Amino acid sequence: MACQLLKGKRGIIFGALNTNSIAWTVAEYCFKEGATFTLTNTPVAIRLGNTHDLAEASKTIVIPADATNTEDLKILYEKSIEFLGGKIDFVLHSIGMSKNVLKNREYHELDYTDFLKTLDISAVSLHKLMQTAYQNDYLNEFASVITLSYIGAHRVFEGYSDMSHAKALLESIVRNFGYHYGKARNVRINAVSQSPAYSTASKAVAGFDKMFDFSNQMSPLGNATAQDCAGLCVALFSDLTTKLTMQTIYNDGGFSNVGMSSDVLLKFT
Ligand code: NAI
Secondary structure, X not given: OOOOOOOOOEEEEEOOOOOOOHHHHHHHHHHHOXXXXXXXXXXXXXXXXXHHHHHHHOOOOEEEOOOOOHHHHHHHHHHHHHHHOOOEEEEEEOOOOOHHHHOOOOHHHOOHHHHXXXXXXXXXXXXXXXXHHHHHXXXXXXXXXXXXXXXXXXXXXXXXXXHHHHHHHHHHHHHHHHHHHHHHHOOEEEEEEEOOOOOHHHHOOOOHHHHHHHXXXXXXXXXXXXXXXXXXXXXXXXXXXXXXXXXEEEEOOOHHHOOOOHHHHHOOO
């Protein structure tokens, strides 16, 4: 049930590649809650995905940008501000990519060029989009920025490989930029650490099906879905959470605090 929680808010949503993207569902929820926003992704992703369908449904435009390129980001903000009619109130950074994961390389066989690319795309891009906004004053006071993380930032999940380092760095950028942007202009920055959900990015992780089932059976509430994530993002983008910043918020059905569940234990009896 929509309550128009985001009425009058202007946003930018990164990462809605297709209907399985978490960002896709977040965009649908934001639209229902009265927000206006632009959509963005890399030119290749826009060509191969269905972002234009989502744009049509949410009465907006798609602006191509590589999130590792600060020139692209500047153009993205400026075009968004022009289209939306004012500075930005919320940003969803829903970006992840690792060639080491895609190529199923063992952790002790990483390609370092690809490792650096993983960090740049999946973590440093958040710093780039925050710094571009900070230097050019593209965000309104109390704007809310969300990035998506995973508990692999803190614990070892074998197939997660160099993405675990990207997520650890990402959460550190959330804390550090959250501090600086908070002091300067009351801008909030948080990470949502999300349960596994089926998407193009997650399918690349070796053994994803089993990781999904494992965390589902470990979590007292079961895995959080993309819809659960979208609901949380709406709350974090809204004015109900203006003092919540620099946090990693676990949207995982309780998984992060469970050592062993009876469902999983049963498999060993
Ligand atoms: P997805 O594959 O739909 O989204 C990843 C997006 O990143 C794609 O739209 C892709 O085009 C975009 N991207 C890649 N390189 C880019 C670049 N250089 N510039 C701009 N965009 C770029 O997959 P999903 O699952 O929706 O992933 C979104 C975020 O959620 C990622 O950060 C992922 O790590 C995170 N996450 C996903 C979980 C899952 O199980 N699906 C669990 C926890 C976190």
